[in-house]
Amino acid sequence: PSNASAMTLTVSNVACVRGGRTVLSGVSFDVTAGQALILKGPNGVGKTTLLRTLAGLQDPVAGTIEFAEDTAAYASHADGVKTQLSVEENLSFWAQVYDQTVEDWVYDAFDLTDLRHRLAGTLSAGQKRRLGLARLGVIGRDVLFLDEPTVSLDGFSVKLFADFLQNRHLANGGIAVIATHIDLKLDAPELDLSGFIPPADDIQTSDEAFL
Amino acid sequence: PSNASAMTLTVSNVACVRGGRTVLSGVSFDVTAGQALILKGPNGVGKTTLLRTLAGLQDPVAGTIEFAEDTAAYASHADGVKTQLSVEENLSFWAQVYDQTVEDWVYDAFDLTDLRHRLAGTLSAGQKRRLGLARLGVIGRDVLFLDEPTVSLDGFSVKLFADFLQNRHLANGGIAVIATHIDLKLDAPELDLSGFIPPADDIQTSDEAFL
Amino acid sequence: MSIWEYANPKKFMETTEPVVSWFMGAALLSTAVGLIWGFFFTPHAINFGATVKIFYLHVPSALMAINAWGMMVVASIIWLVRRHHVSALAAKAAAPVGMVMTLIGLITGAIWGQPTWGTWWEWEPRLTSFLILFLFYIGYMALWAAIEDNDTAADLTSVLCLVGSVFAFMSRYAVNFWNNGLHQGASLSLDAEENVADVFWFPALISMGGFILLFLALVLMRTNTEIRLRRAHALELRRTARA
Amino acid sequence: MIALLLRDLRLAVRAGGGFGLGLAFFLIVIMLVPFGVGPEADILTPIAPGILWVAALLASLLSLDRIFALDFEDGSLALLATAPLPLEGVAMIKALAHWLTTGLPLTIAAPFLGILLHLDPSSFWLLFVSLLIGTPALSVIGMFGAALTVGLRRGGLLLSLLVLPMYVPTLIFGTELVRRGAEGMAYETPLVMLAGITAGAFALIPFAAAGALRINLK
Amino acid sequence: MIALLLRDLRLAVRAGGGFGLGLAFFLIVIMLVPFGVGPEADILTPIAPGILWVAALLASLLSLDRIFALDFEDGSLALLATAPLPLEGVAMIKALAHWLTTGLPLTIAAPFLGILLHLDPSSFWLLFVSLLIGTPALSVIGMFGAALTVGLRRGGLLLSLLVLPMYVPTLIFGTELVRRGAEGMAYETPLVMLAGITAGAFALIPFAAAGALRINLK
Ligand code: HEM
Ligand SMILES: Nc1ncnc2c1ncn2[C@@H]1O[C@H](COP(=O)(O)OP(=O)(O)OP(=O)(O)O)[C@@H](O)[C@H]1O
Ligand SMILES: Nc1ncnc2c1ncn2[C@@H]1O[C@H](COP(=O)(O)OP(=O)(O)OP(=O)(O)O)[C@@H](O)[C@H]1O
Ligand SMILES: [Mg+2]
Numbered sequence A, B: 001p002s003n004a005s006a007m008t009l010t011v012s013n014v015a016c017v018r019g020g021r022t023v024l025s026g027v028s029f030d031v032t033a034g035q036a037l038i039l040k041g042p043n044g045v046g047k048t049t050l051l052r053t054l055a056g057l058q059d060p061v062a063g064t065i066e067f068a069e070d071t072a073a074y075a076s077h078a079d080g081v082k083t084q085l086s087v088e089e090n091l092s093f094w095a096q097v098y099d100q101t102v103e104d105w106v107y108d109a110f111d112l113t114d115l116r117h118r119l120a121g122t123l124s125a126g127q128k129r130r131l132g133l134a135r136l137g138v139i140g141r142d143v144l145f146l147d148e149p150t151v152s153l154d155g156f157s158v159k160l161f162a163d164f165l166q167n168r169h170l171a172n173g174g175i176a177v178i179a180t181h182i183d184l185k186l187d188a189p190e191l192d193l194s195g196f197i198p199p200a201d202d203i204q205t206s207d208e209a210f211l
Numbered sequence C: 001m002s003i004w005e006y007a008n009p010k011k012f013m014e015t016t017e018p019v020v021s022w023f024m025g026a027a028l029l030s031t032a033v034g035l036i037w038g039f040f041f042t043p044h045a046i047n048f049g050a051t052v053k054i055f056y057l058h059v060p061s062a063l064m065a066i067n068a069w070g071m072m073v074v075a076s077i078i079w080l081v082r083r084h085h086v087s088a089l090a091a092k093a094a095a096p097v098g099m100v101m102t103l104i105g106l107i108t109g110a111i112w113g114q115p116t117w118g119t120w121w122e123w124e125p126r127l128t129s130f131l132i133l134f135l136f137y138i139g140y141m142a143l144w145a146a147i148e149d150n151d152t153a154a155d156l157t158s159v160l161c162l163v164g165s166v167f168a169f170m171s172r173y174a175v176n177f178w179n180n181g182l183h184q185g186a187s188l189s190l191d192a193e194e195n196v197a198d199v200f201w202f203p204a205l206i207s208m209g210g211f212i213l214l215f216l217a218l219v220l221m222r223t224n225t226e227i228r229l230r231r232a233h234a235l236e237l238r239r240t241a242r243a
Numbered sequence D, E: 001m002i003a004l005l006l007r008d009l010r011l012a013v014r015a016g017g018g019f020g021l022g023l024a025f026f027l028i029v030i031m032l033v034p035f036g037v038g039p040e041a042d043i044l045t046p047i048a049p050g051i052l053w054v055a056a057l058l059a060s061l062l063s064l065d066r067i068f069a070l071d072f073e074d075g076s077l078a079l080l081a082t083a084p085l086p087l088e089g090v091a092m093i094k095a096l097a098h099w100l101t102t103g104l105p106l107t108i109a110a111p112f113l114g115i116l117l118h119l120d121p122s123s124f125w126l127l128f129v130s131l132l133i134g135t136p137a138l139s140v141i142g143m144f145g146a147a148l149t150v151g152l153r154r155g156g157l158l159l160s161l162l163v164l165p166m167y168v169p170t171l172i173f174g175t176e177l178v179r180r181g182a183e184g185m186a187y188e189t190p191l192v193m194l195a196g197i198t199a200g201a202f203a204l205i206p207f208a209a210a211g212a213l214r215i216n217l218k
């Protein structure tokens, strides 16, 4: 990451809607350069929704989200891997989209060196996941929004990923907001979203206008 | 499960092929009624391949697999949930396919009671996963082959699922073979597949005939 | 106070609900008058014979078919620009009505064509462009039906409605270019002489007015129904949310 | 079995992919032809039966790839294969569901749409019969093609490439039936042949299809 | 941008969904028609240009739903939307890729396939030109339809229902161009109109499409 040093991610009492219903409200936190934030919370609490909102895929119904223009990237359950392309082709495509080049350390960092020329469709679940994550290493974005990045990774690969975050991304002044159910062993604060479920008696719905 | 008591699953030195390459060989174990077996091993070692072989989706290139006819069910990364159908419709469809009916305890056991009439497409990752697992509760099969069943489940749901296995399935003399990277806290033996990777010098390929 | 106040669903319902029945009454009355007058108290046209009667159904419906789409375009723009749910729902409500009008236009036309042109269907520009309009209606409604989330559906259908109209116009021109037909020209020019004599014209005007009122009444009714549905949906959401 | 049929029909309706749309596509293809070849009745009448049949064929073709693709992607197919249902039965049901949502409505609508092509009124009836007997064959054959291509992500075009040649006999006998009828010639032969194709297809293809599915699931 | 174009082309080829198949489908439709309407030259010649155009239209239609659907399912679309590329550009590129893999090969092949339909040799050239100018419009318009329906799992048929009526003007002017040419009439008007449609579509539709995509990604 480039001019990361300067910046922080500031979220002030954001509310977000899913399926016409406000699932979270009053979410506030800020993450400074070089820091990570772990989002916790039971299934269905709204982690994915919040991350999509932060990433700008959907608009918050209230509150503000601030960070430097065009510095963010989003990675979700579906990691946009093309089964018909080789590992290398997948990575270099995303690199090009972000005007970057694929540096070799990425293959080592995500243990893809042997799989480099394999078609992505022939990877095992975890190997494919590693490829999806390796994408984050080549696009050179400072602010990462990660939705359950370690799904179906074995212990070793989880470690690899944690190292990447700690020693590469954060060390270079990057920022990461991560929703996960397992412990990544990062020294990062945790935020339990259960605290932001709007009280039942004033749940907003997108159809308020009709009430 | 019905006449479960009698039976065991016997696997004797099975070898299985993936992508034209033998990934595992000499796999042997047996699991008796009421027991579970946990498959461990790094990403790409061959857990999915083995489970697919056990489930009969692909044939072993060597060895034998024995268990009572038509008592097995397979659950994989893709859990066959129809996004256009409601939770209830999804379950009752699978129940019908297996000539069963959906008993109410299933909804509680997998914490789906509130979501019963939701379209599956509107579920969060973990909720959807729970639905996929609930399927196992309605088809009444004795031998379950489960590939990373707890992906994207929160701690509580993992517990729910473990309870289902322990107190419902196994308690009724069922059998389960489970590939997973996290600890399910079942009192079941573990089998690390790394031990069955064929030595590099005699890797079989499906094109042996040409050598 | 601006007219946008009425864009609030509640207010809209309160204001329109009472008048709807009056609209409907007036609509039925004038339609009936127009049709009866047209059917029983006009001489037979020289060249058409008794078949000309169907003209009193045919033309007004044809007219409304087009205007309905026009109204949908306006409503869609309002929705996209000002995000008033009511206008989106009004567009949704208008579609089936317009579709039926188009259908009536086509069917009566077909019935009309049988004696006059000796065939049920002729690939005549105006009929053809109406057939295309019919397809746009179906596509529009199908899109509404296919999307679960209400606002998403409203957005997408609005976009479709706007882009679609452009192509509808182009097809109208293209079709004329493709086959210059035997259908007679527009009969709505103020000096009706050039097309149809007054005797035919007055009842036609009345039934046209009737159809316009009918259209308005139907759209209002359906809009209110849609609003009620959304209300129910909102309440349901709130209930499940509470649970 | 019935559960599967019902589910598929329900999905077809839910997903807005059901009856209406197959029809609509049919209607639109019928409409495009006059735009292409010109509106004159004397051009249209002779080609009407042929065009109607080709259109019906394409309309049913367009929805083929969905017969198995969706179930394959979300894993249902693998689960069905390991379920107690015979895979042959599954294949058969799938074809049936496809026909109910596509072939049947087409058949019913065809005579009316015939009007648009100035189809000679005397052949309305025969057209209806020919489609009623012929379209099931289209669904079954198509289902086989779908089974062959289910593994491939972009199978759509490959599918049609495989299936269309297999459609040729059905198409030929179907249109012959109508044309001969229109010309007052004896049309027993094509009628019998058409029925034969359909019967044969239903009897044999499900097995081939089930085989193809098993291979694709490997 | 170029990266995206190259990727799409590569995928088209890899997945066997590319050049070959669009062509093959075109070829087969062309072949089916004589089976349907009968082989006589005096029937085929007049309808040849129209049929060729309709076939080209259907061939490009058949591959539309894949323009965005695959990228949507595997999440690429969401990632692209959050990438520095303008979504309008993405939409444009997608249409371009579709044309390169479908419209272009069709255009080149059409005159040869015309022989099968006894197309009047004098109109080969005009047919080629009309397709060359017209098919890009088909791809862009189709891309818009694909953007509208990308959210829906079984969008395929709905897509064609939405798109086909929008194809009508292009089709009409395209065939008029050829027919008038064949009859030695002046064909400037349709030529200009056709070019106009294509230009206009390329200029405006990407914005509408990008809007639709953003809505669908919500
Ligand atoms: C000799 C027979 C017919 C006569 C005299 C006739 C007359 C008319 C007239 C006066 C209009 C109103 C024009 C306007 O609103 O601008 C009209 C519109 C229309 N007619 Fe006919 N019509 C005839 C046959 C048909 C047939 C056979 C059809 C359809 C099968 C048909 C379909 C339509 C349609 C769709 C319109 C609305 C087009 C438009 O208003 O732009 N007509 N017709
Ligand atoms: N398309 C939808 N329509 C309606 N409700 C939805 C939709 N998608 C999600 N929801 C609901 O919104 C809530 C939040 O979903 P979200 O995916 O953000 O949860 P999550 O925290 O990511 O859960 P998980 O840990 O399982 O991924 C859930 O209760 C879910 O049921
Ligand atoms: N279609 C394929 N073609 C070629 N090789 C494949 C294919 N699918 C999987 N493989 C390889 O076979 C090996 C075993 O794959 P498998 O999916 O069984 O691993 P796994 O133990 O399930 O891994 P994970 O824990 O990541 O799911 C892997 O090395 C993988 O790269
Ligand atoms: Mg989630």
Ligand SMILES: [Mg+2]
Binding pocket: A124, A125, A126, B047, B048, B049, B147
């Ligand atoms: Mg696996």
